[in-house]
Amino acid sequence: MSLSVIDLSWNNLVSSSIYHWLFNLNASLVSIDISYNVLQGPIPDAFGNMLSLKDLYLNDNSLDGGIPKSFGNLSCIHSLYLSINHLNEQLSQILQNLTGAAQNSLEILNLNQNQISGSLPDFTKFSSLKELYLGRNTLNRSFPLSFGQISNLIFLHVFSNQISGPLPDMSIFHLLKELYLSNNRLQGMLPKSIGQLSKLEILGVSSNSLEDSVIVVWGLISQKWLRTQNNFSELDISYVGISDTIPDWFWDLSPRLHFLNLSYNQISGIVPDLSLKLVDFPGIDLSSNCFNGLIPSLPPKATLVYLCKNMFSGSISHFCANNKFVGELPSSLQNCTKLSVINLGENKFAGEIPAWIGTHLTNLIILSLRQNEFYGSIPPRICHLDHIQILDLSRNNISGNIPRCLNNFTSLVKRNSSSETIKIELVSYSGSGY
Known part of the structure; x- marks a missing residue:
């Protein structure tokens, strides 16, 4: 029985000699994990010769450059984790280097927190992608129309970039569970198609330049989507300019919800007794609004509560x-x-x-x-x-x-x-x- 899995994560590996050791192994490796080390320099081409490789974890190191062209040969590759490094290649070049046998098998691509630049390219060839993580890079321009062709996406993270323009039609992403768009330069209105994403659990749209987001959030989505959703676990609609009161139904949210962020809006009105409304609720941020009245009773399992910069008054004894x-x-x-x-x-x-x-x-x-x-x-x-x-x-x-x-x-x-x-x-x- 030959060796198939190598896990050297959470060590202090600094030398490239670890690569020579890996590549000289007489084994058909399926999974390699050398994450959470201090490896530096470019990613070796020789990884592309490991044709049995399914999962490669290189995240949380100090790797630079881009993805070698040889990675396109990885016909069995399922997941590629490269987050939290210093990769500085353009995203279009990264996809080009993965084009080939890899494009048909790759399901998870994690490039979060690098220095990847350029615009969002055409992902049509990567129809097998289920999880795409591009957060905390320097991507710009707008979503291409072809972006909607990757219909199998379940997790899409593009937060903290410089992406501008309107959002594309989202109706094709019928499997989507997590959608993180926060901290970009998105404009226009949230597409009505977001209201059709019945499996969506987490939606983050804060810190953008979305117009009429109040109408969208409290109108279309609130009535036709939020009120009927029972699966989402996190809701972040901070910094979207809401200047209204919270409707009563809003506090009877998904029983799975564990974090609610309404901060930095102009929401007014009285907050109800949250100890009755959100029994198993650990995190809530209502800061920097215009809430008034008494400080509400909190959920018994709350661990994070932000109520500062409001207009609460009265006793805080309870x-x-x-x-x-x-x-x-x-x-x-x-x-x-x-x-x-x-x-x-x-x-x-x-x-x-x-x-x-x-x-x-x-x-x-x-x-x-x-x-x-x-x-x-x-x-x-x-x-x-x-x-x-x-x-x-x-x-x-x-x-x-x-x-x-x-x-x-x-x-x-x-x-x-x-x-x-x-x-x-x-x-x-x-x-x-x-």
Whole structure:
């Protein structure tokens, strides 16, 4: 039984001697993986003589130049991974060098994050392609009409280039699951045919110059596509100039959705309770919009949440309590001088209670630090909280004397039942322990 698979990835291979070793092997290699090394220089022609090769992984090295013409001889080649190198050939030349036996078998071509230039060429000869990754290069000009001939595409990534002009008809890409077009110079409207891509899971169109994208996103696609899609897992429509409210149905999105990016638009309105709408949702970016009202309750499994640069108002007590925050209170909190409610209870904050709470947060009505790991004494400066009505420091490791000046807190509220809720002006607090 002869050797067929070589995996030398994630090493520190720097010498071209590894090539001589590979090419001298008396074996019909099917898969070669020398990715994640520090190989430099051009790709050797001799790879083109390995006619049994199906999968070649050269990604994440420092290779330069282009793809040798001999690669066109690889009649069995299935996947070619060359991403994250320094390849600087024109894309049209790369395809020309792959023309031949390879064009009929190649299904995956990954050239992401190189220095490949030129316009998008005619891919008609590569009808077997299923995955095409061209992101983070310097490709320019517009999509050729013939681009639509590669109808078997499932993944198409052309983000972060300089591609301009309108998008072609997308209806032929009926198998497409991922379409990344972000960070280009695309113009015109999103084609109506995108609404016909029933298998699409990820659509990225942010950071382009698409016209009337609001009408397209909230009109055609929203009604005839988004509302009927149950498969997509990521939706990025940031930087597209939306200046509308979010329709109610929008929050009842695909149950598979794990990242939603609506940032850098002009979206207004109130965000609903996301803990009920997006139960298994780990990532959401609503930053740099005009959302108002209370900060929404978040999905219980959220790991990334961006709400900055909006117009949210009101209490944030529910937002921070009953988590697993650790460490000392950040000193930057003292800059929030207009805060009236702080509820950081039931976390794992530690350290001494900062004295700046009393000198900088003088508008506090409610302060709850209960059930943490604070230690030391109560700082006397906390007596500067003239408006305080609820002070809860219970279930910590606080020691020492209680400052006598706490007797001056004439507005403190006493609660008789552990289950009742105290309402103070526009603030509701349901904590316990004070």
